[in-house]
Amino acid sequence: MPTPEARVVEPDADPAAPSARRRGRNADSSHARDFRPGFIVKLVLIALIDAFGVYGILAAWGQEAWGILTSMVVLLLIANWVYFAKKALPLKYILPGLVFLFVYQVYVMAYTGYVAFTNYGDGHNSTKGQAIEALLAQNERRVDGTETYPLTVVTAGDELGFAVLDSDGDVRVGTAEDPLNEVDATVDSGIVTAVPGYDVLDRTAVLERQDEVTSLRVPVSDDPNDGSIRTQDARTGYVAESTLHYDADADTMTDSTTGTVYTPNDRGQFEAEDGSTLAVGWRVFVGGENFTTAFTDSRYAGPFWKILAWTFAFAIGSVATTFLLGLFLAIVFNDTRLRGRKIYRTLLILPYAIPGFLGALLWAGMLNRKFGFINEVILGGANIGWLTDPVLAKLAVLGVNLWLGFPYMFLICTGALQSLPGDVMEAAKIDGASPWRAFRSVTMPLLLVSTTPLLISSFAFNFNNFTLIYMLTGGGPRFADASVPLGHTDILISMVYNIAGVDGSGARNYGLASALSIMIFVIVGGISALAFRKTRQLEEIN
Structure with a gap:
C-alpha cells in the first residue's frame, strides 16, 4: 500500500514565516483597498452632503434659526460617523430613511404642535425685535427742514443699495440689511461714480427697478431710532425718521406726534392705556386658546x-x-x-x-x-x-x-x-x-x-x-x-x-x-x- 510522501521541514525554516508574509501583504494592501473606487465615490458623496449641510448651517445662522442650525450640525456629525465607521454597517442603510423621517415627519409634526399653541398669523408673524423694526420702518416720515444728499443707486449682486455723499464730502454706502458705512469711493462733480465692491446702476437700469428703488430704505445706523435714507428720484436722498420711538430700557413705544405711550401686553402687541394697539405684533404662547376657538x-x-x-x-x-x-x-x-x-x-x-x-x-x-x-x-x-x-x-x-x-x-x-x-x-x-x-x-x-x-x-x-x-x-x-x-x-x-x-x-x-x-x-x-x-x-x- 503506497504511503503518502513525508513532509520534510528544514531545521532553519520558520513555520510562521508564510503567515508573516501574508500579514505583511495584507498590511501593505490595506491602504490600497481603502482607496478603491467605491470608497472614492463615498468620499465624494459625503463631501457634497457636507457642503450642502454647511451652506444650510450658514443660512440658519443668518436667520438666527438656532433649532434648525443645531439639528443640521447633529445630522452632519452622525452622517460622517456612520459612513466612515466600520461597526455601523446597519445604520448605513437606514440612516437616509431616518433623516427623511426626522425632517419631513417628526420636525413638521413638532413645529405644527408648537405653532398650535401660539398666535402665529397676520399681525403676529415674527419675533418681538423684528416687530419693533417693522413698526419703526412703517411709521417713517421725512424730517422737516433736513437737507438732501446727492445719491447714487448701487448693487451688490442682486441687492440694491445707496451711496450717499454727505455735507463733509464723505461717501457712505449701505443696503437694506447693512447700515451706512464710510468707504473710499470715486466722486466726480459731486456725484459718486464708483464704489469698491458695488456696481453703479445707470439711468436705464434704475428706471427698470424704479419701484424697488423708491421703496428701499437704508438704515442710517444700527439704532432703528436714527431713521433711514430714502429717495424718490434716485438722485437725491433724505433722512426719514419714525414717528414712533422705542425705549429699550423701559421697553415702551412712544408716538412722538401724540405723546401716546405703548407698552407690551400678553397678546404680543404694544398697547396704550386706552386699549388701542399698534398694528404689528409678535408671536407669543397662548396655550389652548386655538383649540377652544374652533x-x-x-x-x-x-x-x-x-x-x-x-x-x-x-x-x-x-x-x-x-x-x-x-x-x-x-x-x-x-x-x-x-x-x-x-x-x-x-x-x-x-x-x-x-x-x-x-x-x-x-x-x-x-x-x-x-x-x-x-x-x-x-x-x-x-x-x-x-x-x-x-x-x-x-x-x-x-x-x-x-x-x-x-x-x-x-x-x-x-x-x-x-x-x-x-x-x-x-x-x-x-x-x-x-x-x-x-x-x-x-x-x-x-x-x-x-x-x-x-x-x-x-x-x-x-x-x-x-x-x-x-x-x-x-x-x-x-x-x-x-x-x-x-x-x-x-x-x-x-x-x-x-x-x-x-x-x-x-x-x-x-x-x-x-x-x-x-x-x-x-x-x-x-x-x-x-x-x-x-x-x-x-x-x-x-
Missing part, C-alpha cells in the same frame, strides 16, 4: 361642526360607494364565462390612470352650469347648478370621487377574489349553501380580511382628500352666514387651508390652522386604530 368662536364654531359632519359623510360615503361598485364589477368580471374580460378590465382602469387633479378639473368643466357638457349636451341645455347648489355640489363631489376611486377598489377586490382558496368554496357548495349564503358567510368574511386595511387607508385618504375639493368645487358654494371663506363642500383639510390663508383669500391664522391639523390627526389616528383592532378580530375568527 368650538366657541362664532366665526368658526358653526362652520366647524357642519364641515366636520360633512367630512365624515364624504369619507365614509366615498369608501362605501367605491368599494361596493368595485366589488360588484370584480365579481362580474371574475366570472370565467364572460368573454372579453381583459378588454373590459383595461377600460375600467382608465379613470385610475388619469391624475386625480386633472380628472377633477375635467369634471369641473363638464359640470359647469352654463357651458358644461352635462347640461349642454346630455341634458339638452338644462341650467342645473351642479357645483353651485349645496346639495347637488355634495352629490357631485361624491359622484366624481366614485368615478376616480372605483378602479382602485376593483383592482384590489379582483386580486382578493382570485386569491381565495377554492376548496373552501367547494365545501360550501357541497354543504348545500346557496350562492348568496356562500358569498355572505364565506366569500365576504375572507375578502374583508385582506381588504380591510386598504379600506382604512382609503378612509384616511378621503378624510384628507384636499385635491378633489380644491380642484372641483373650491369648497363652495360658500356659507351665507359665515364671516370666513368656508363653504358647504369644504372638508377639514380644506378648512385648514382657508384659515391658514395660503392663497391670500383671507386673514392668515397659522395657529388655529395648526390646531385643526392636530385634531384631524387625532381623529384619523383614532379611527384607524379602532379599525385595525377590528381587523385583528376578523383574522382570529377566520
Whole structure:
C-alpha cells in the first residue's frame, strides 16, 4: 500500500514565516483597498452632503434659526460617523430613511404642535425685535427742514443699495440689511461714480427697478431710532425718521406726534392705556386658546361642526360607494364565462390612470352650469347648478370621487377574489349553501380580511382628500352666514387651508390652522386604530 510522501521541514525554516508574509501583504494592501473606487465615490458623496449641510448651517445662522442650525450640525456629525465607521454597517442603510423621517415627519409634526399653541398669523408673524423694526420702518416720515444728499443707486449682486455723499464730502454706502458705512469711493462733480465692491446702476437700469428703488430704505445706523435714507428720484436722498420711538430700557413705544405711550401686553402687541394697539405684533404662547376657538368662536364654531359632519359623510360615503361598485364589477368580471374580460378590465382602469387633479378639473368643466357638457349636451341645455347648489355640489363631489376611486377598489377586490382558496368554496357548495349564503358567510368574511386595511387607508385618504375639493368645487358654494371663506363642500383639510390663508383669500391664522391639523390627526389616528383592532378580530375568527 503506497504511503503518502513525508513532509520534510528544514531545521532553519520558520513555520510562521508564510503567515508573516501574508500579514505583511495584507498590511501593505490595506491602504490600497481603502482607496478603491467605491470608497472614492463615498468620499465624494459625503463631501457634497457636507457642503450642502454647511451652506444650510450658514443660512440658519443668518436667520438666527438656532433649532434648525443645531439639528443640521447633529445630522452632519452622525452622517460622517456612520459612513466612515466600520461597526455601523446597519445604520448605513437606514440612516437616509431616518433623516427623511426626522425632517419631513417628526420636525413638521413638532413645529405644527408648537405653532398650535401660539398666535402665529397676520399681525403676529415674527419675533418681538423684528416687530419693533417693522413698526419703526412703517411709521417713517421725512424730517422737516433736513437737507438732501446727492445719491447714487448701487448693487451688490442682486441687492440694491445707496451711496450717499454727505455735507463733509464723505461717501457712505449701505443696503437694506447693512447700515451706512464710510468707504473710499470715486466722486466726480459731486456725484459718486464708483464704489469698491458695488456696481453703479445707470439711468436705464434704475428706471427698470424704479419701484424697488423708491421703496428701499437704508438704515442710517444700527439704532432703528436714527431713521433711514430714502429717495424718490434716485438722485437725491433724505433722512426719514419714525414717528414712533422705542425705549429699550423701559421697553415702551412712544408716538412722538401724540405723546401716546405703548407698552407690551400678553397678546404680543404694544398697547396704550386706552386699549388701542399698534398694528404689528409678535408671536407669543397662548396655550389652548386655538383649540377652544374652533368650538366657541362664532366665526368658526358653526362652520366647524357642519364641515366636520360633512367630512365624515364624504369619507365614509366615498369608501362605501367605491368599494361596493368595485366589488360588484370584480365579481362580474371574475366570472370565467364572460368573454372579453381583459378588454373590459383595461377600460375600467382608465379613470385610475388619469391624475386625480386633472380628472377633477375635467369634471369641473363638464359640470359647469352654463357651458358644461352635462347640461349642454346630455341634458339638452338644462341650467342645473351642479357645483353651485349645496346639495347637488355634495352629490357631485361624491359622484366624481366614485368615478376616480372605483378602479382602485376593483383592482384590489379582483386580486382578493382570485386569491381565495377554492376548496373552501367547494365545501360550501357541497354543504348545500346557496350562492348568496356562500358569498355572505364565506366569500365576504375572507375578502374583508385582506381588504380591510386598504379600506382604512382609503378612509384616511378621503378624510384628507384636499385635491378633489380644491380642484372641483373650491369648497363652495360658500356659507351665507359665515364671516370666513368656508363653504358647504369644504372638508377639514380644506378648512385648514382657508384659515391658514395660503392663497391670500383671507386673514392668515397659522395657529388655529395648526390646531385643526392636530385634531384631524387625532381623529384619523383614532379611527384607524379602532379599525385595525377590528381587523385583528376578523383574522382570529377566520
